[in-house]
Amino acid sequence: MITCDEVYFDYDNSSILENINFTINKGEFVVIMGDNGCGKSTLLKILNGIIFPSRGRYIVEGRDINSRYLKNNYNLSLFHQNIGFIFQNYEVQLFNATVYDEIAFGIRTMGLEEKEVNKRVMDCLKLLDIEKLKNRVPYNLSGGEKKKVVIAAVLAMNPKIIILDEPFNGLSMHFQDEILFLLKQLNNLGKTIILTTHRYDQVKEVANHFLIFKEKSIKYDLSSEQLKKHRDIEEYCRLL
Numbered sequence: 584m585i586t587c588d589e590v591y592f593d594y595d596n597s598s599i600l601e602n603i604n605f606t607i608n609k610g611e612f613v614v615i616m617g618d619n620g621c622g623k624s625t626l627l628k629i630l631n632g633i634i635f636p637s638r639g640r641y642i643v644e645g646r647d648i649n650s651r652y653l654k655n656n657y658n659l660s661l662f663h664q665n666i667g668f669i670f671q672n673y674e675v676q677l678f679n680a681t682v683y684d685e686i687a688f689g690i691r692t693m694g695l696e697e698k699e700v701n702k703r704v705m706d707c708l709k710l711l712d713i714e715k716l717k718n719r720v721p722y723n724l725s726g727g728e729k730k731k732v733v734i735a736a737v738l739a740m741n742p743k744i745i746i747l748d749e750p751f752n753g754l755s756m757h758f759q760d761e762i763l764f765l766l767k768q769l770n771n772l773g774k775t776i777i778l779t780t781h782r783y784d785q786v787k788e789v790a791n792h793f794l795i796f797k798e799k800s801i802k803y804d805l806s807s808e809q810l811k812k813h814r815d816i817e818e819y820c821r822l823l
Contacts, residue, residue, distance in 0.1 A: 584609045584775065585630070585744070590639035592625055599625050601799040603639070607792065609743075612770045613777045614786050616820050617796025623779045624671065627748050630777065631668040632659075664693070667737035669730075671748040676733045677721040682713065685721050686736045693740070707735040711765070727758030734765070745769065747778040751785065763789065783820035787811075795820065 590603040600622045607613050615623050628634045629641055632653055641648045643662070653659045670676060679685040686704045695703075708714045711731045716724065721732050730750070737745060745766075751759045767789045770776045780786055793810050795803040803816055810817055 584644060586640070586642040587626075587629075587636075588640040588642065590629065590636045590641060592622075592629065592634070593637040598799060600629075600636075603801055605794055605801060605804050607775065607777065609775055610770070610773050611775055611792045612767070612790045613775070613792040613794065614783075614790040615777065615779045615794045615796070616781065616783065616823055618798075618823060621796040622799050623796060624748055627668070627746055627777075627779060630746055631666060632662055633668075660693075664740055665742055666744045666746065667740055667742035669733055669737060669745070669747045669750060671752060673730055673733045674722070676736070677729060680720065681717065682708075682719050682721055682724075682732050683717040685732055686739050689736055690739045703739045703741075707739045710738065711735045712761075727754050727761070730754060730758065730762060734762070738769075742774075744775040744777065747776075749779055749781075751780060751782055759785070781823045783817070783823070793820070 585607040587603045587605055590600060591598070592600040603626065615626065617623050625634070629636060632648055635641070635648075635650050643665070646652065648662065653662060677685060679688055683704055686707055687700050690700050690703055705714075708717055711734060713728065713731050713735065716728060716732070721729060724732065747766075750762055754762070763785065766776050766778070770789070787807065791807050793803070793805050793807065794801050795805070795816065803810075805813070805816070810820070
């Protein structure tokens with residue numbers, strides 16, 4: 584479904600990513616781990632089409648994703664309908680007057696009838712248990728509530744793949760548990776989940792695929808079962 588083939592990324596004459604190789608299959612729950620500054624967030628930006636490899640190939644469902652491909656508006660629209668991205672600084676994704684309009688914004692750009700827009704919004708409000716917030720101003724909500732609104736807006740687009748950069752940072756344990764439970768539910772429904780985190784013990788029972796950075800490269804590409812057999816690597820993940 585997703586392949587990075589010898590991907591490199593350079594910025595301002597500095598190497599940020601080096602020789603990134605992996606394949607993510609449909610329906611996997613993938614956790615990307617590594618030290619701060621190792622390139623995790625840069626990789627997620629490539630996966631979301633915000634930036635492109637300096638060298639190598641990024642392939643989604645058999646299509647090379649590059650600047651030329653995404654210059655076509657149809658390709659761009661299709662790509663972002665299939666891949667939903669939630670930034671580490673998720674507040675930048677909130678810019679509408681109400682929670683309802685925030686969730687409706689993306690799907691309205693798809694040209695759906697307002698009846699279908701309303702159905703999707705209400706379904707997502709219910710799924711995230713934020714129905715009572717629908718008329719609130721998003722920016723006045725708590726951190727956990729804001730995160731739920733952003734996730735709802737992404738889910739309303741019905742993407743096949745959901746990518747999250749450090750989704751648990753800055754949230755209370757209650758909201759962390761709620762978000763993780765939701766992601767597992769979505770994965771059980773067939774969504775591919777990709778996230779970065781430093782909290783290995785929190786995700787070890789729900790993830791089934793781990794990509795572990797050391798410096799600028801992915802050092803280990805392991806299933807959850809394989810990782811548990813390598814106590815030294817598992818301990819490294821706990822110490823991140």
